[in-house]
Amino acid sequence: MPGSPPNPRSSSRRTTPSARVGPRDAGAVAVNPSRWDVVIVGAGIVGAAIAEALAGTDRSVLVLDRSRGFTGATGRGMGHLVALDGSPPQLELCRLSLDLWRRKKWREAVQWNPAGTLWVAESNEDLDVARAKKAALAAGGVDSDLVTAAELRRLEPLLAEDLAGGLLVPSDAIVYPPAAACQLLEDAAQKGAKIDLGATVTQVGGGRVRLARGEDFFSRHVVIAAGWESSHLVQDLARGLRVLPKKGELGITWRSPLHVRHQLVELGYMRSTHASSGDSVAFNAQPRPDGQTLIGSTRSLSDSTRRVDPKRFARMMERAVRFLPFLSRQSLVRCWSGFRPATADHLPLIGPHPRDPTLLFATGHEGLGITQSLGTARLIADHIGGRSLAMDWTPFLPGRIPEGSDHE
Structure with a gap:
C-alpha cells in the first residue's frame, strides 16, 4: 500500500495503541490463558468498539490483530459520522450508532467536530x-x-x-478514526480486556482460534471483525455471502x-x-x-x-x-x-454464522464502519449478554442469503 495517510494530529497525541495495549501486557488474563469467554479477531474501529462494549463485564475478552497499528480501513478512511438513508435498516443502524457516539466523553481525544x-x-x-x-x-x-x-x-x-x-x-459529525479506535482499545484494556497486537489468526471455527505462531485459543464466542479479510478466515463465508x-x-x-x-x-x-x-x-x-x-x-x-x-x-x-x-x-x-x-447487497454482516453459533460476524460495513461501529458493538454485546437487542438485526444476519447462492 502507499505510504500511510498523513496524521493531522500533533506529535504529542497518540494515534496508535500505547504499550498498555500491546501484546500480552494489557488487561486481565483468563484463569486458563488459552480459554476466553470472547475472542475478537480484528482491532480496527469495529473490533475495538466491541471490545470496549464487552469489557468490564464478568466475561474475559481477548482482542487479536496481526497489525500493530491501524493499517486497514480504520486508518485510511475519512471518519465521517453520517446518517445514510441507503435503506431503512441501514439508516436505523446509523442512528443508533450516532446516538452512542454523542454519549462518549472523550471528544477532544478523537478530534470530534460537530460539523454536520x-x-x-x-x-x-x-x-x-x-x-x-x-x-x-x-x-x-x-x-x-x-x-x-x-x-x-x-x-x-x-x-x-x-x-x-x-x-x-x-446532527452528523467528524472524528479521526485511528484516534477513536485507539481510545476504544485503551478503554477496553482499562476495563480488563487483553489486546494482543501482532497476532496473526490463521483459522477459526467451532470455538477455536489458531494463530500463526502455533497457539490455540478456545472461546464461547469468536467475533470476526477483520474487515474485508474476514472471508479469508472463514472459507465457507464465500458460499453465499462474501466480504x-x-x-x-x-x-x-x-x-x-x-x-x-x-x-x-x-x-x-x-x-x-x-x-x-x-x-x-x-x-x-x-x-x-x-x-x-x-x-x-x-x-x-x-x-x-x-x-x-x-x-x-x-x-x-x-x-x-x-x-x-x-x-x-x-x-x-x-x-x-x-x-x-x-457486501453485494450493501448491508453489513452482523450476527451468528448460520451453521456455527460460536462464530459472530461484525464486518462488511463498507464506508460506514466508523459510523456504525458503536451500534454494531451494542448489538453484539446485547446478543452475548442475552439482552433484548437495541434494534432488529434481521437484515444484517449472515444467514440472510441462501447458502450456495451466487451473491457476488
Whole structure:
C-alpha cells in the first residue's frame, strides 16, 4: 500500500495503541490463558468498539490483530459520522450508532467536530434527490434542512457559484478514526480486556482460534471483525455471502487559510456507493482541524492493487475542483488508497454464522464502519449478554442469503 495517510494530529497525541495495549501486557488474563469467554479477531474501529462494549463485564475478552497499528480501513478512511438513508435498516443502524457516539466523553481525544453534512446539489434534478433524501431521513427520525443556492453560498463561500442548493444534516459529525479506535482499545484494556497486537489468526471455527505462531485459543464466542479479510478466515463465508475489498483513494491538502466548514458530499454520492461494477468517483470533502482539506472519493471492485490509480485519482480531483474551485490552487501533501469491506447487497454482516453459533460476524460495513461501529458493538454485546437487542438485526444476519447462492 502507499505510504500511510498523513496524521493531522500533533506529535504529542497518540494515534496508535500505547504499550498498555500491546501484546500480552494489557488487561486481565483468563484463569486458563488459552480459554476466553470472547475472542475478537480484528482491532480496527469495529473490533475495538466491541471490545470496549464487552469489557468490564464478568466475561474475559481477548482482542487479536496481526497489525500493530491501524493499517486497514480504520486508518485510511475519512471518519465521517453520517446518517445514510441507503435503506431503512441501514439508516436505523446509523442512528443508533450516532446516538452512542454523542454519549462518549472523550471528544477532544478523537478530534470530534460537530460539523454536520452538507449534501450539495449540482442541478435541479439533484434538488429532487435532496427532497427525497429529506423525506427518507425524516422517516428515520433524522432532521435536515433544504438549502437554497443563496443559502449554500452563505454556508460554504468556497463552493462553486452555479450550484443549485443542497440539504443540511446538522446532527452528523467528524472524528479521526485511528484516534477513536485507539481510545476504544485503551478503554477496553482499562476495563480488563487483553489486546494482543501482532497476532496473526490463521483459522477459526467451532470455538477455536489458531494463530500463526502455533497457539490455540478456545472461546464461547469468536467475533470476526477483520474487515474485508474476514472471508479469508472463514472459507465457507464465500458460499453465499462474501466480504469484498472495494478499493478507494483519498488525498489531503497542505494547511491553508482556505478551508470548508462542513462535511461536503455531492448528492450523486449514493450512485457511486452502490455501483456494482467498474470504477466510480464522487465529490466528498472534509475539513481537518489544522486547516487541511481531506478529499474523496473513488470506488473500484476490479482494482486489487495497493497503488493509487493515477487516472481514477485525477477524475476524483477534477470532480472536487468542479465543486470547490479553490482546490485547483492547492497542493496535496499526500494521497493513498485502501479497501472498504463491502457486501453485494450493501448491508453489513452482523450476527451468528448460520451453521456455527460460536462464530459472530461484525464486518462488511463498507464506508460506514466508523459510523456504525458503536451500534454494531451494542448489538453484539446485547446478543452475548442475552439482552433484548437495541434494534432488529434481521437484515444484517449472515444467514440472510441462501447458502450456495451466487451473491457476488
